Amino acid sequence: MSVLSFRDVSVCYGSHTVLKGVSLDIAQGEIVGLVGESGSGKSTLARAAVGLAPLTGGRILLDDRPVPTRGRERPVQMVFQDPYSSLDPRMTVGESIAEAMRERLGKQARRAEIARLLALVHLDAARADDRPGRLSGGQRQRVALARALAARPEVILADEITSALDVSVQGAVLNLVREMRRELDLSLLFISHNLAVVRYVADRVAVMYDGEIVEHGPTTQVLGSPQHEYTRHLLTAVPGAAHRASAGNRHDVLSPTPKEHT
Amino acid sequence: MRAARVLLRPVGLVGFGLLVLVLLVAVFGPVLWDGRATVVDTGNLLAGPSAGHWIGTDNLGRDLFFRVLVATRLSIALALAATAISMVLGIVLGAAPLLVGRRAGRLVMGAVNVLVAFPGLLLVLFFAVIFGVGARGAALAVGLAGAPAFARLCHTLIAGISERDYIAAARIAGVSRLRILLRHALPNIAQPLIVNATMAAGGALLTFAGLSFLGLGVQAPSYDWGKLMQDGLNGIYVHPLAALGPGIAVILAGLAFNLTGEAFAAAFGIDVIPGVVRPRQVRNTPGKIRGSGATTASADAGTVLSVEDLRVTIPAARNPIRAVRGVTFAIRDGEAVGVVGESGSGKSMTALALAQLIEEPTRVEANHLVFGGEDLMAAGDPESRRKRLGTSLAVVFQDPMTSFNPVHRVGPQLAEVSRFHQGLSRRAAFARAVDRLRAVKVREPERRARQYPFEFSGGMRQRAMIGMGLMGTPRLIIADEPTTALDVTVQRQVLELLTEVRRDTGAALLLISHDVSVVTDVCDRVLVMYAGRIVEELPAQDLRTLARHPYTRALVAAVPDMETDLTKPLAVIPGLPIDPSRVPPGCAFAARCPLADDHCRAAEPRLQADAAGNRVACHKAGQALPTDTAEVTA
Numbered sequence: 001m002s003v004l005s006f007r008d009v010s011v012c013y014g015s016h017t018v019l020k021g022v023s024l025d026i027a028q029g030e031i032v033g034l035v036g037e038s039g040s041g042k043s044t045l046a047r048a049a050v051g052l053a054p055l056t057g058g059r060i061l062l063d064d065r066p067v068p069t070r071g072r073e074r075p076v077q078m079v080f081q082d083p084y085s086s087l088d089p090r091m092t093v094g095e096s097i098a099e100a101m102r103e104r105l106g107k108q109a110r111r112a113e114i115a116r117l118l119a120l121v122h123l124d125a126a127r128a129d130d131r132p133g134r135l136s137g138g139q140r141q142r143v144a145l146a147r148a149l150a151a152r153p154e155v156i157l158a159d160e161i162t163s164a165l166d167v168s169v170q171g172a173v174l175n176l177v178r179e180m181r182r183e184l185d186l187s188l189l190f191i192s193h194n195l196a197v198v199r200y201v202a203d204r205v206a207v208m209y210d211g212e213i214v215e216h217g218p219t220t221q222v223l224g225s226p227q228h229e230y231t232r233h234l235l236t237a238v239p240g241a242a243h244r245a246s247a248g249n250r251h252d253v254l255s256p257t258p259k260e261h262t
Numbered sequence: 263m264r265a266a267r268v269l270l271r272p273v274g275l276v277g278f279g280l281l282v283l284v285l286l287v288a289v290f291g292p293v294l295w296d297g298r299a300t301v302v303d304t305g306n307l308l309a310g311p312s313a314g315h316w317i318g319t320d321n322l323g324r325d326l327f328f329r330v331l332v333a334t335r336l337s338i339a340l341a342l343a344a345t346a347i348s349m350v351l352g353i354v355l356g357a358a359p360l361l362v363g364r365r366a367g368r369l370v371m372g373a374v375n376v377l378v379a380f381p382g383l384l385l386v387l388f389f390a391v392i393f394g395v396g397a398r399g400a401a402l403a404v405g406l407a408g409a410p411a412f413a414r415l416c417h418t419l420i421a422g423i424s425e426r427d428y429i430a431a432a433r434i435a436g437v438s439r440l441r442i443l444l445r446h447a448l449p450n451i452a453q454p455l456i457v458n459a460t461m462a463a464g465g466a467l468l469t470f471a472g473l474s475f476l477g478l479g480v481q482a483p484s485y486d487w488g489k490l491m492q493d494g495l496n497g498i499y500v501h502p503l504a505a506l507g508p509g510i511a512v513i514l515a516g517l518a519f520n521l522t523g524e525a526f527a528a529a530f531g532i533d534v535i536p537g538v539v540r541p542r543q544v545r546n547t548p549g550k551i552r553g554s555g556a557t558t559a560s561a562d563a564g565t566v567l568s569v570e571d572l573r574v575t576i577p578a579a580r581n582p583i584r585a586v587r588g589v590t591f592a593i594r595d596g597e598a599v600g601v602v603g604e605s606g607s608g609k610s611m612t613a614l615a616l617a618q619l620i621e622e623p624t625r626v627e628a629n630h631l632v633f634g635g636e637d638l639m640a641a642g643d644p645e646s647r648r649k650r651l652g653t654s655l656a657v658v659f660q661d662p663m664t665s666f667n668p669v670h671r672v673g674p675q676l677a678e679v680s681r682f683h684q685g686l687s688r689r690a691a692f693a694r695a696v697d698r699l700r701a702v703k704v705r706e707p708e709r710r711a712r713q714y715p716f717e718f719s720g721g722m723r724q725r726a727m728i729g730m731g732l733m734g735t736p737r738l739i740i741a742d743e744p745t746t747a748l749d750v751t752v753q754r755q756v757l758e759l760l761t762e763v764r765r766d767t768g769a770a771l772l773l774i775s776h777d778v779s780v781v782t783d784v785c786d787r788v789l790v791m792y793a794g795r796i797v798e799e800l801p802a803q804d805l806r807t808l809a810r811h812p813y814t815r816a817l818v819a820a821v822p823d824m825e826t827d828l829t830k831p832l833a834v835i836p837g838l839p840i841d842p843s844r845v846p847p848g849c850a851f852a853a854r855c856p857l858a859d860d861h862c863r864a865a866e867p868r869l870q871a872d873a874a875g876n877r878v879a880c881h882k883a884g885q886a887l888p889t890d891t892a893e894v895t896a
Contacts (some may be wrong), residue, residue: 036790073436076434077435100436166604171832196823240782240823
């Protein structure tokens with residue numbers, strides 16, 4: 001049972017406290033959604049897990065051992081928001097992906113592995129020789145996912161991976177995230193400010209406000225019957241809420257019986 | 263292509279030509295002319311210019327002209343060696359924060375900053391004393407003295423890209439620091455480094471000439487240009503060319519390096535991004551709109567804006583980019599109209615064209631464009647039109663950070679609108695600015711008006727932006743993705759504010775958004791744009807249920823909302839939008855459309871209105887979509 005576990009994690013920058021003792025578990029094969037407004041510390045939590053933000057307190061454990069942040073073995077990977085900044089413009093897609101692989105492979109084996117990873121994210125193997133400049137935003141984000149998968153991770157931290165994408169592409173990336181979890185049994189921390197997106201992919205949701213997790217539970221429960229004031233506030237702000245409320249006879253967003261996916 | 267751009271400039275051509283010449287002489291000079299430069303002509307000691315010796319001879323009767331040519335190799339080689347030393351050392355020092363971590367890196371950079379503060383020549387003399395007199399010592403001295411400047415440059419450049427996510431991604435993947443430097447950092451900063459190295463080489467050349475001239479550089483029997491100048495100095499009043507000849511060589515070679523560097527800097531330094539630079543101010547700059555026959559402004563009463571066959575074209579070398587390809591619509595007084603579409607659909611270009619914010623070389627054409635009863639295509643006094651537009655049209659952009667001038671306080675920036683457009687005094691205009699900030703619910707408006715834009719949060723800046731639009735009495739507010747950069751909760755507040763402003767002032771709203779939910783929340787009517795055209799127009803409340811165009815239906819289905827069925831994959835639109843510089847015949851959506859047939863691919867559908875006034879451009883409008891399209895991944 002692989003589990004990424006944040007235990008009482010604190011991060012301070014100077015006198016500014018970004019995270020105040022956050023505890024959160026991500027179980028094997030589970031997608032945990034993390035929602036909250038910008039500045040609430042969502043991204044910092046993910047960056048702390050991969051060693052990009054220094055911990056000032058608490059521990060981040062993978063299977064009860066500290067997450068390795070040195071050496072080639074990196075079982076926790078991260079995918080960033082902006083696919084235009086997360087791929088080196090001067091490296092081909094194949095080089096970017098190969099860089100994240102754990103072991104040095106021969107030329108043939110490396111090509112095969114790149115093709116396999118590209119196939120996982122529904123990209124043609126011929127794309128391996130393209131530079132990111134030739135790819136659309138959605139294709140780049142899929143390359144970024146393939147790069148994360150190349151490290152054979154146990155957990156992927158996805159930081160607002162669809163918010164820089166067009167709505168028509170967002171759907172494809174969300175489908176891919178659900179598919180990857182289903183087929184690869186991956187665990188994901190899915191950070192987003194879009195509640196509808198989180199509702200679609202996450203099994204459990206944690207709501208973050210001002211560096212603390214204020215509510216946490218199964219998606220249907222947190223979004224269906226929110227307990228914390230801030231969660232309710234977030235839910236009323238979702239665009240389309242007013243429209244649905246005014247459209248009288250349609251069933252209410254918050255209550256009712258959202259079908260749980262398998 | 264870039265190299266061609268370097269050579270196309272006169273500066274680049276001259277510089278590069280000179281550089282090639284200098285390098286050729288440096289390589290072949292000693293081979294070709296070494297004999298003639300060393301042959302002793304005892305009959306002509308310290309002679310002046312003559313047919314045999316163009317710039318005279320030295321104290322052993324050796325031909326000075328050929329000595330200058332032969333000296334090219336040593337002079338250039340020393341300059342290049344010193345530059346190489348500076349550059350390697352500079353890169354190592356400048357990359358210290360990346361290589362040894364932030365804390366140790368800060369120490370290194372502190373030391374570098376101290377060294378940068380020393381005058382360069384002082385450092386050179388200091389090192390020259392340490393390394394001793396001679397060519398090698400001089401090269402080391404000049405190289406070391408140049409290193410701090412390179413280190414600073416490298417540090418700045420690397421700091422600029424080490425914030426990029428691909429560096430972070432490489433670190434997460436366990437790539438070593440040295441490899442990150444070599445594979446990610448250096449290739450991405452190579453261009454400015456090379457440009458600077460070229461110029462530094464020119465500088466090093468001059469420094470060497472100076473050192474040798476002072477006797478600290480090259481020693482006899484070797485000679486470089488500085489040494490030749492020193493030798494020629496004694497007879498400067500008798501045979502000035504003996505000293506001036508090598509001096510001219512130094513100048514030519516220095517020019518060759520510096521001009522080439524300048525040309526590269528100009529060609530590489532500023533990337534020309536195709537497209538339009540977004541104007542930074544809400545105030546209207548005079549748009550260059552050319553009418554293709556300004557027709558009578560058939561403005562119905564109650565119509566605030568009407569546009570017919572609007573076209574926006576970005577000129578390009580081969581295929582001009584047709585961003586907007588004939589858009590026709592009208593907005594009634596007080597109405598809220600939404601425009602949705604993917605990026606590249608032309609929705610922002612349409613908004614900018616309407617606000618007259620598109621500048622050359624992008625072309626805007628329309629059969630007619632009437633705003634508030636005034637034909638904007640008609641020739642007339644642009645100044646007075648601009649003043650009227652400035653008070654009756656408000657524009658809100660996506661990124662409120664770039665919409666305000668960061669070095670001016672917010673209040674005066676708002677006040678400027680009234681001073682310029684309405685001729686109010688400074689005091690009255692400021693009072694109105696405070697009043698308007700209060701109207702957009704900025705708390706403590708008096709204090710806020712005296713703050714700078716960076717002291718405002720994103721939502722506050724967007725409010726202030728709307729407030730700026732309200733300095734006049736707008737009849738239309740054009741909002742281009744006003745909430746895309748904001749959090750959901752702040753987005754809600756800004757959208758509510760826009761609705762309130764509309765209720766209070768009766769202004770109409772043109773809201774551009776990629777978010778279908780936002781548009782349905784706020785607007786009365788929606789225009790759906792695809793590939794530079796309106797493909798469907800219908801009431802906002804019908805968008806989710808009664809849309810007839812396959813693209814509209816796909817767009818709505820692709821966005822998950824709080825009711826989306828969790829058991830099914832999301833619908834996606836396969837394929838990519840068309841390239842606006844290569845518009846195919848027929849329907850632009852045909853390649854991605856599950857209903858398309860040969861007729862769709864051959865004949866472009868016209869935008870046709872039905873009895874209710876809804877419009878759709880599709881041969882297959884309203885036909886049932888095949889159900890199995892959902893599994894396709896774009």
